[in-house]
């Protein structure tokens with residue numbers, strides 16, 4: 001076929017033009033943390049959703065995973081299996097992954113939500129950006145949330161192993177962190193683990209669990225990446241200590257009452273994300289924009305960001321900007337310059 005040939009866009013017959021995009025939950029976590037246990041729990045639970053599972057495992061592990069998840073008391077729990085062996089969804093099997101998603105989402109009678117479980121994906125960031133772009137292009141698929149399952153007993157060792165950045169990356173990108181296996185730790189260890197997790201990512205909702213038995217209303221359908229309705233002001237209020245344990249990946253936050261100018265915020269984001277290529281994994285903010293009656297909402301996933309006007313400021317509400325950033329070495333190298341964004345407003349008449 002002529003490589004230059006571009007097929008005309010064809011409207012898919014979905015039967016309903018306003019069909020809502022299918023949410024994808026990425027389930028990530030260290031080896032043995034409890035990812036399959038979570039998938040099993042979701043498949044058994046009474047949430048009324050038809051769930052499709054995409055497994056991105058390597059080699060022989062695939063058969064084992066499939067057997068573990070597919071056996072239910074009443075036979076097969078999963079109607080549809082998509083297997084993507086021998087490659088990672090954000091690199092060498094990206095094409096089959098996207099095709100698999102398209103195939104799934106065209107059959108809404110069989111699939112209302114997708115779980116992507118992977119051990120191959122050490123870092124969920126690249127696939128999150130890919131899905132977020134698709135989301136903004138009004139695709140039939142939307143990234144719902146990244147759920148990171150943590151083994152409460154082993155997390156400290158995994159984080160202390162300096163050679164291994166995976167555990168940090170998985171926590172840094174998470175919207176929900178399940179502190180699993182709490183039956184295996186005492187109160188004191190659990191408190192330490194929770195503090196450590198909050199120092200890395202204070203935006204995520206943290207749930208303690210045994211065998212990943214969590215409230216699925218908190219886990220599924222979170223819409224964590226939809227700028228318009230996803231920013232929960234309470235998420236931005238959580239306290240964090242950026243210098244905790246001298247970690248490299250931390251949450252940094254800034255609050256300021258002075259109004260900002262959108263163009264200046266854009267310039268600043270362009271500078272840190274694209275020019276300086278700082279390792280920022282996630283950013284959420286509400287902005288008090290000069291002259292605007294609405295609060296503005298900022299979402300960023302790695303180098304992508306979006307700022308949209310949100311609801312009107314309430315009469316008695318304190319107009320204030322709050323920015324929370326999860327990044328690598330961000331605090332030590334850049335926090336002093338954060339105030340630059342706010343100082344710009346002084347030049348306004």
Ligand SMILES: Nc1nc2c(ncn2[C@@H]2O[C@H](COP(=O)(O)OP(=O)(O)OP(=O)(O)O)[C@@H](O)[C@H]2O)c(=O)[nH]1
Nearest residue numbers: 030031032033034035036037119180181210211212
């Ligand atoms: N004690 C205890 N064991 C658990 C808990 N959750 C899971 N397990 C066990 O931990 C082991 C690993 O769980 P999996 O769900 O297979 O973990 P995984 O993250 O999918 O593992 P990989 O696919 O190998 O990365 C299994 O033997 C589970 O039964 C828990 O809360 N407490």
